[in-house]
Amino acid sequence: MSKDSKTYKDFGKKVYIRTFGCQMNKLDSELSIGSLVREGYTFVEDEKAADIILLNTCSVRNKAEHKVYSQLGSLRNQKEKNPDLILGVLGCMAQNEGEKIFRRMPHVNLICGTREFSRLPTLLEEINGSNKQILAINEDEMVSFDRLVTQRPNRFKAFVSIMRGCDNYCSYCIVPYVRGREFSRPVGDIINEVKSLTDDGCKEITLLGQNVNSYGKGLNGNITLANLLKKLNSIEGIERIRFVTSHPRDMIKDILEAISELPKVCENLHMPAQSGSDRILEKMRRQYTSTHYRELVEMAKSLVPDITIASDFIVGFPGETEDDFEDTVSLMRDVRYQNCFIFKYSPRTGTAATELKDDVPEETKRRRNQILLDLQSDISAEDNKEMIGKSVEVLVEGTSKTDESKLTGRTRQNQIVVFSLPEGRSQEGWPSSLQGKLVNINIVDSTDLTLFGIIN
Ligand code: SF4
Numbered sequence: 001m002s003k004d005s006k007t008y009k010d011f012g013k014k015v016y017i018r019t020f021g022c023q024m025n026k027l028d029s030e031l032s033i034g035s036l037v038r039e040g041y042t043f044v045e046d047e048k049a050a051d052i053i054l055l056n057t058c059s060v061r062n063k064a065e066h067k068v069y070s071q072l073g074s075l076r077n078q079k080e081k082n083p084d085l086i087l088g089v090l091g092c093m094a095q096n097e098g099e100k101i102f103r104r105m106p107h108v109n110l111i112c113g114t115r116e117f118s119r120l121p122t123l124l125e126e127i128n129g130s131n132k133q134i135l136a137i138n139e140d141e142m143v144s145f146d147r148l149v150t151q152r153p154n155r156f157k158a159f160v161s162i163m164r165g166c167d168n169y170c171s172y173c174i175v176p177y178v179r180g181r182e183f184s185r186p187v188g189d190i191i192n193e194v195k196s197l198t199d200d201g202c203k204e205i206t207l208l209g210q211n212v213n214s215y216g217k218g219l220n221g222n223i224t225l226a227n228l229l230k231k232l233n234s235i236e237g238i239e240r241i242r243f244v245t246s247h248p249r250d251m252i253k254d255i256l257e258a259i260s261e262l263p264k265v266c267e268n269l270h271m272p273a274q275s276g277s278d279r280i281l282e283k284m285r286r287q288y289t290s291t292h293y294r295e296l297v298e299m300a301k302s303l304v305p306d307i308t309i310a311s312d313f314i315v316g317f318p319g320e321t322e323d324d325f326e327d328t329v330s331l332m333r334d335v336r337y338q339n340c341f342i343f344k345y346s347p348r349t350g351t352a353a354t355e356l357k358d359d360v361p362e363e364t365k366r367r368r369n370q371i372l373l374d375l376q377s378d379i380s381a382e383d384n385k386e387m388i389g390k391s392v393e394v395l396v397e398g399t400s401k402t403d404e405s406k407l408t409g410r411t412r413q414n415q416i417v418v419f420s421l422p423e424g425r426s427q428e429g430w431p432s433s434l435q436g437k438l439v440n441i442n443i444v445d446s447t448d449l450t451l452f453g454i455i456n
Contacts, residue, residue, distance in 0.1 A: 021064060025057075054089075391440050392440070
């Protein structure tokens with residue numbers, strides 16, 4: 001590029017990012033927006049106003065990839081009308097599909113894999129004006145955790161990545177292939193990031209990793225998730241600390257004790273069971289039994305009596321019989337989860353489970369899926385009803401999506417609460433003055449998904 005030629009950042013080019021998939025992807029998008037804004041780009045929320053459209057993608061199911069291909073197909077027209085428009089595919093699907101994306105969608109300019117996010121500004125700069133295609137899916141790159149703390153969707157809450165990748169190789173899962181081997185981020189970097197977030201008004205952090213329970217593996221010294229929680233608990237300004245996702249195989253008493261003893265660590269666990277049948281757990285290569293899982297839940301509930309637990313389940317895994325499924329139903333009944341994500345199994349190319357015959361008929365998968373959804377909804381409705389008459393602490397996040405005169409937030413146990421002022425109370429400063437504050441709410445009504453209350 002000549003010395004006086006203008007770069008994208010000089011022009012403040014507008015970038016739009018659409019995110020598919022999990023929290024990890026949302027955080028990657030947030031970090032990418034931060035790094036691009038730092039370089040002078042402007043982030044826009046309207047795709048039509050953008051000079052650069054980036055799709056941050058998910059590969060967990062074939063369906064997720066089809067969705068991205070269909071989005072790319074529908075962007076073809078926009079690219080034809082505006083040949084300067086830059087189209088990029090980022091993340092898991094970029095890593096997994098690689099060059100195939102260029103073959104199917106020749107109007108795409110950039111394929112940027114999971115370990116190349118930190119090079120995004122440089123890669124876009126390289127495409128600048130040339131309309132060339134760049135494939136960046138180097139598996140040896142180290143992932144950068146750098147962030148611009150002021151660039152995040154909610155001022156009071158933030159995700160903080162503490163590790164990347166996964167070493168577990170569950171038989172149905174593509175994540176270890178697209179995200180790479182597990183590695184933990186140094187404690188000092190995490191502490192510095194959390195301190196910067198609190199300086200910027202953040203009250204709640206959620207530590208993110210595919211398997212946060214094994215945090216510290218490969219780092220020098222006695223570094224564990226429990227130790228990290230202790231260090232973060234002493235940072236002034238932070239009110240709440242959460243962490244996801246907890247693999248049952250690596251759940252140990254120390255972590256549950258940290259939840260019990262550290263005042264800022266919230267009483268909520270996301271610990272996916274996936275199935276209640278030992279036979280299926282073994283085929284899934286989950287490395288625990290249903291008995292062990294139940295013992296962990298028991299230990300969690302005895303150390304932290306008000307803990308809530310969330311889970312993921314897969315129904316219709318190859319070879320799942322009615323008896324196997326009944327084991328899952330009984331696990332769900334006994335644990336009484338706060339909420340569950342339930343998926344119908346579909347083979348994922350590249351994973352070990354594709355060698356197993358996908359022999360559960362679609363109709364059976366649908367039926368089992370519905371049974372679990374209904375059961376979870378009944379449990380949540382019953383447990384939420386029990387909350388009526390109680391007072392809960394809520395971190396206020398903003399106005400309710402369905403009624404702007406009301407506010408919404410979450411309890412420490414991750415329940416969603418929508419609340420209003422008592423009748424006759426002055427409206428002055430309401431609701432904006434409460435955003436980001438911890439308030440006590442009296443619960444007066446509930447559904448399976450939401451608690452409704454009045455501020456104390
Ligand atoms: S723990 Fe299993 S399901 Fe979770 S990301 Fe790793 S391989 Fe996938």
